[in-house]
Amino acid sequence: xxxxxxxxxxxxxxxxxxxxRAIRLAGAEAVALWHGDHDLQxxxxxxxxxxxxxxxxxxxxxxxxxAPIMHEIVAAANAGMPVxxxxxxxxxLVEAHLLPGGLxxxxxxxxxxxxxxxxxxxxxxxxxxxxxxxxxxxxxxKNGEGGFIADAETLKRLEGExxxxxxxxxxxxxxxxxxxxxxxxxxxxxxxLMPHPEHATEPGFGPDTPSAMRSGVDGLTFFRSVIxxxxxAV
Numbered sequence: 001x002x003x004x005x006x007x008x009x010x011x012x013x014x015x016x017x018x019x020x021r022a023i024r025l026a027g028a029e030a031v032a033l034w035h036g037d038h039d040l041q042x043x044x045x046x047x048x049x050x051x052x053x054x055x056x057x058x059x060x061x062x063x064x065x066x067a068p069i070m071h072e073i074v075a076a077a078n079a080g081m082p083v084x085x086x087x088x089x090x091x092x093l094v095e096a097h098l099l100p101g102g103l104x105x106x107x108x109x110x111x112x113x114x115x116x117x118x119x120x121x122x123x124x125x126x127x128x129x130x131x132x133x134x135x136x137x138x139x140x141x142k143n144g145e146g147g148f149i150a151d152a153e154t155l156k157r158l159e160g161e162x163x164x165x166x167x168x169x170x171x172x173x174x175x176x177x178x179x180x181x182x183x184x185x186x187x188x189x190x191x192x193l194m195p196h197p198e199h200a201t202e203p204g205f206g207p208d209t210p211s212a213m214r215s216g217v218d219g220l221t222f223f224r225s226v227i228x229x230x231x232x233a234v
Contacts, residue, residue: 005046
């Protein structure tokens with residue numbers, strides 16, 4: 001049996017094809033989903049990809065969070081379906097209230113593009129259980145509005161309940177509070193992060209590692225984790 005993972009395309013999506021390729025490299029079937037539809041086509045999990053959905057008007061992800069497909073995704077996520085939001089997808093998850101907090105303009109006021117070291121803080125989610133807690137991974141990052149914010153009470157809850165999924169290491173590229181790079185919900189099926197694991201899935205095209213240039217494939221673990229979790233649930 002092959003897991004089927006949907007990737008939503010919004011107007012302005014840039015990394016939907018990259019996410020589809022990552023899914024195929026991990027061993028699942030990638031299913032293209034359209035923002036204007038109400039049909040999830042029976043997928044086992046969903047990826048909200050990076051880009052500039054609806055031109056990032058109002059706030060990044062604010063319009064996309066109201067797209068027809070998101071009504072189905074919110075309901076499915078609340079019922080336990082794994083959902084991964086990458087960069088703009090993370091912003092959409094926050095705007096859809098599937099994850100808390102907010103994402104604002106980078107602290108330095110500039111777009112940032114770099115290979116980013118992350119520490120895995122929660123290795124129990126549908127998308128991260130292939131890691132060990134404390135693992136250091138390298139994933140490309142590219143964003144202009146990736147600064148994570150939340151009020152003091154929310155931050156205390158996120159830290160106290162283990163809902164921080166990833167944290168920036170060495171460099172905080174966008175001024176995120178508590179160096180937060182990604183979150184999970186309480187159930188562990190919804191994960192959002194600003195860096196791009198789909199860009200670290202194929203030798204020759206990933207981040208540099210001590211072994212070789214462009215050899216980093218840490219992102220594959222995200223997709224292999226959810227494949228294993230969804231197949232185990234069948």
